[in-house]
Amino acid sequence: MTCEESTPDTDPVPWRTLERTVVFEPDGGRYLTVEQHVVELPDGQVIDDWLWLRTPAFVNVLVQTADHDFLVFRQTKYAVDGLTLAVVGGYVEPGEDPAVAAGREVLEETGWRPTEVRSLGSYPVDGNRGAGVAHLFLATGAQPVPAAQRLVSDDLEDQVLVRMDRTELEAAVLRGDFKVVSWSATIALGLLTLDKSN
Amino acid sequence: MTCEESTPDTDPVPWRTLERTVVFEPDGGRYLTVEQHVVELPDGQVIDDWLWLRTPAFVNVLVQTADHDFLVFRQTKYAVDGLTLAVVGGYVEPGEDPAVAAGREVLEETGWRPTEVRSLGSYPVDGNRGAGVAHLFLATGAQPVPAAQRLVSDDLEDQVLVRMDRTELEAAVLRGDFKVVSWSATIALGLLTLDKSN
Numbered sequence: 204m205t206c207e208e209s210t211p212d213t214d215p216v217p218w219r220t221l222e223r224t225v226v227f228e229p230d231g232g233r234y235l236t237v238e239q240h241v242v243e244l245p246d247g248q249v250i251d252d253w254l255w256l257r258t259p260a261f262v263n264v265l266v267q268t269a270d271h272d273f274l275v276f277r278q279t280k281y282a283v284d285g286l287t288l289a290v291v292g293g294y295v296e297p298g299e300d301p302a303v304a305a306g307r308e309v310l311e312e313t314g315w316r317p318t319e320v321r322s323l324g325s326y327p328v329d330g331n332r333g334a335g336v337a338h339l340f341l342a343t344g345a346q347p348v349p350a351a352q353r354l355v356s357d358d359l360e361d362q363v364l365v366r367m368d369r370t371e372l373e374a375a376v377l378r379g380d381f382k383v384v385s386w387s388a389t390i391a392l393g394l395l396t397l398d399k400s401n
Numbered sequence: 402m403t404c405e406e407s408t409p410d411t412d413p414v415p416w417r418t419l420e421r422t423v424v425f426e427p428d429g430g431r432y433l434t435v436e437q438h439v440v441e442l443p444d445g446q447v448i449d450d451w452l453w454l455r456t457p458a459f460v461n462v463l464v465q466t467a468d469h470d471f472l473v474f475r476q477t478k479y480a481v482d483g484l485t486l487a488v489v490g491g492y493v494e495p496g497e498d499p500a501v502a503a504g505r506e507v508l509e510e511t512g513w514r515p516t517e518v519r520s521l522g523s524y525p526v527d528g529n530r531g532a533g534v535a536h537l538f539l540a541t542g543a544q545p546v547p548a549a550q551r552l553v554s555d556d557l558e559d560q561v562l563v564r565m566d567r568t569e570l571e572a573a574v575l576r577g578d579f580k581v582v583s584w585s586a587t588i589a590l591g592l593l594t595l596d597k598s599n
Contacts, residue, residue: 214475214484215475215477215558215559215560216477217483226425227435229452234530237425237433242479254432256433256454256532258527258530278413281416281451281529282529283528286415324577326577326580326582327582328526328532329456330479330480330481330487330490330584331479333480334454335527339582339585363412363413373593376593377590379522379524382524383525385582385586386528387537388589391593392575392585392589395574395592396575399571
């Protein structure tokens with residue numbers, strides 16, 4: 204059952220971008236470019252200083268092992284006070300397919316290789332300003348690979364690999380222990396997806 | 402069952418912020434301030450140009466009616482191509498309690514008043530750069546208020562109020578129809594929380 208409580212004559216109409224100007228771009232835009240857009244609203248109103256953030260796309264991955272546990276990290280993260288739990292994550296490299304990036308990051312960060320990587324959706328991080336795209340994934344059937352085949356992670360943060368069962372993971376995400384919004388989204392969407400397919 | 406796969410001698414140590422400099426602040430920082438931080442890593446390495454984004458805190462709210470349907474919107478959003486489904490959302494006003502902002506936004510945007518507003522956690526939007534804090538909520542027991550008591554929304558986007566049952570909402574969020582990462586997080590965390598309390 205889906206029903207509309209209010210019924211306008213037509214669907215909402217997207218805004219139109221009339222012009223884009225780069226207004227701030229440190230380090231050649233490696234991590235951040237700020238643009239100013241001239242935007243036209245459906246009623247004809249024009250906003251001439253709408254801020255738009257370009258930052259690198261990234262992946263976050265919930266990893267389930269072949270025996271149905273989950274692999275996460277206890278780590279620090281610059282935007283978080285103290286310790287946090289975290290999922291696998293990293294930037295998508297230029298030209299790289301996000302699903303390939305997801306598999307690569309799982310192997311680099313955990314030393315485990317999944318048998319399946321499923322998309323949980325791709326989402327702008329900030330609905331108004333962009334701020335990059337989060338590609339969320341569920342990786343299943345993961346098994347440890349011999350040390351010699353492991354890739355080396357380039358993460359700056361220290362992290363401790365933690366293995367949790369389903370009950371503990373759900374309790375942790377509902378306590379807010381995964382302290383970045385895309386990490387919580389990845390886990391909650393991943394758990395709902397697994398419930399659905401059981 | 403929680404166990405650590407790797408066992409370092411000590412917990413990971415957070416980075417230290419040694420200095421903050423504002424490097425870009427259009428319109429007095431109303432919507433965006435870019436800072437550059439000098440940061441010291443646990444191994445003594447110093448990064449002298451770590452970018453940090455200050456943007457306004459916001460709330461997102463999953464609204465359940467007294468008879469257990471959900472209130473969402475079909476709307477446009479600047480960072481999204483075409484139409485998207487959305488949850489209630491808005492900026493927290495200066496000095497305002499996020500839970501109060503959540504209740505206010507529900508009433509402004511839907512014309513319904515919840516009997517309970519529960520936190521689903523507060524999360525930095527970008528784990529590396531900050532980019533504001535998302536305060537996520539589940540509002541339950543909502544009932545329509547008479548038109549004379551309604552507040553007026555200041556949202557720039559057109560939106561159509563849509564009522565969905567649980568099955569339809571879960572299908573929509575797993576299809577990726579809620580096209581901003583904090584919206585998907587709100588719904589998935591909200592549904593897991595409701596499952597838990599049933």
